[in-house]
Amino acid sequence: MSADRNTRSRAEHLLPPALRGRAVTGDTVTIPPRTGGSAGPAGRPGRSPAAQAVLLLLAAGTLAASTVAAVRVGTAEVGWSDLSRVLGAHLGLDVDPLSPLLDSLIWDLRLPRVLMAALVGASLAVCGVVLQAVTRNALADPYLLGVSSGASAGAVTVVVLGVGASTLGVTGGALAGALLSFGLLLALLRRTGLDSARIVLTGVVVGQLFTALTSLVLMASADADTTRAVTHWLLGSIAPARWNTVAVCAIVTPLGLVAAWLCSHALDGLAFGADTAASLGIGVRHTRTLLLVVTAALTAVAVASVGAIGFVGLIVPHGVRFLVGPLHRVLLPYAALAGAVFLVWTDALARVAFAPREVPVGVITALLGVPLFLLVLRRRGEL
Numbered sequence: 001m002s003a004d005r006n007t008r009s010r011a012e013h014l015l016p017p018a019l020r021g022r023a024v025t026g027d028t029v030t031i032p033p034r035t036g037g038s039a040g041p042a043g044r045p046g047r048s049p050a051a052q053a054v055l056l057l058l059a060a061g062t063l064a065a066s067t068v069a070a071v072r073v074g075t076a077e078v079g080w081s082d083l084s085r086v087l088g089a090h091l092g093l094d095v096d097p098l099s100p101l102l103d104s105l106i107w108d109l110r111l112p113r114v115l116m117a118a119l120v121g122a123s124l125a126v127c128g129v130v131l132q133a134v135t136r137n138a139l140a141d142p143y144l145l146g147v148s149s150g151a152s153a154g155a156v157t158v159v160v161l162g163v164g165a166s167t168l169g170v171t172g173g174a175l176a177g178a179l180l181s182f183g184l185l186l187a188l189l190r191r192t193g194l195d196s197a198r199i200v201l202t203g204v205v206v207g208q209l210f211t212a213l214t215s216l217v218l219m220a221s222a223d224a225d226t227t228r229a230v231t232h233w234l235l236g237s238i239a240p241a242r243w244n245t246v247a248v249c250a251i252v253t254p255l256g257l258v259a260a261w262l263c264s265h266a267l268d269g270l271a272f273g274a275d276t277a278a279s280l281g282i283g284v285r286h287t288r289t290l291l292l293v294v295t296a297a298l299t300a301v302a303v304a305s306v307g308a309i310g311f312v313g314l315i316v317p318h319g320v321r322f323l324v325g326p327l328h329r330v331l332l333p334y335a336a337l338a339g340a341v342f343l344v345w346t347d348a349l350a351r352v353a354f355a356p357r358e359v360p361v362g363v364i365t366a367l368l369g370v371p372l373f374l375l376v377l378r379r380r381g382e383l
Helices: 002-014 049-071 080-090 100-135 147-161 169-189 196-221 224-234 243-262 264-270 274-279 284-306 312-324 328-352 361-379
Strands: none
Touching: 049 100, 049 328, 080 100, 100 196, 100 243, 100 264, 100 284, 100 312, 100 328, 147 169, 147 196, 147 224, 147 284, 169 196, 169 284, 196 224, 243 264, 243 284, 243 328, 264 274, 264 284, 264 328, 274 284, 312 328, 312 361, 328 361
């Protein structure tokens, strides 16, 4: 009896505040498989709102400093005075302009690239957090739904076959492919209860279908140069980022992040299973559909803009959850900031690691992601 009380006490400690005080039994609340460490300082309900606000401001300041510093990183040297003069000139201030070449390097290439890295990193990290809660799968990432495979198929169709090249372009083709794959996923899940297992299995099937179509198009129609260019895009590269694509991400990403954050309470419930979420008054099917649409939109825009960049949506949620705890109202903003900082510096490393040759950032995230993920598993005692 004493052991049972101790188990119940530990289980209740793991619950978010909305679930505490409820009966913790096998019929009412099922403790999910561990998807992170215990609640850290920022994740504890006892942490005051002022302290949480200070920590969040420090994280945001780290992102701002990283963004400014990363603009200077590259094969061509950019000084602090050069950066300030370019920003001042484009903001209409009375400063001495730089040479057109250096001005274009900073304003047209470096700055949109760094901003795109921050936006995409935030999107992928938040998508990973949401999908790990919705599917109760610790290995869920933004590409679980097959959206990235659909985007790749759309981009390859435009590049190799020229379908819609004049009107869509590579980004438009990738976005169309991503939306098509997600539409197929929803059609296949229409008559189901949108339970976790069906979402995972159907997403894998849709992803494999579009991966096969991509390979078929490349093998049947592409020459060596086209295949090399497409492969570089498929590995994920932020080099093509320009202000127009940054503007699209700057609109979609904050909207998606706010939508996910407003569902924090629902995500806490879903992380403990559909029965627990329903007992809290959450409309499980409608909430899951909404969250799938949000993650699909964020992933589609990110992949259409920069290609498929792996591991960001997998390792960042686990690492941040280990530090701040499992409560999604805290986890989501920290994950967004951490994902942004991680991808900003990963892209900076991709620019200089093998200079003058540039490596696709997806390769660097994979090389860094594997040992980091193993470290997180080791710290959690699961390895």
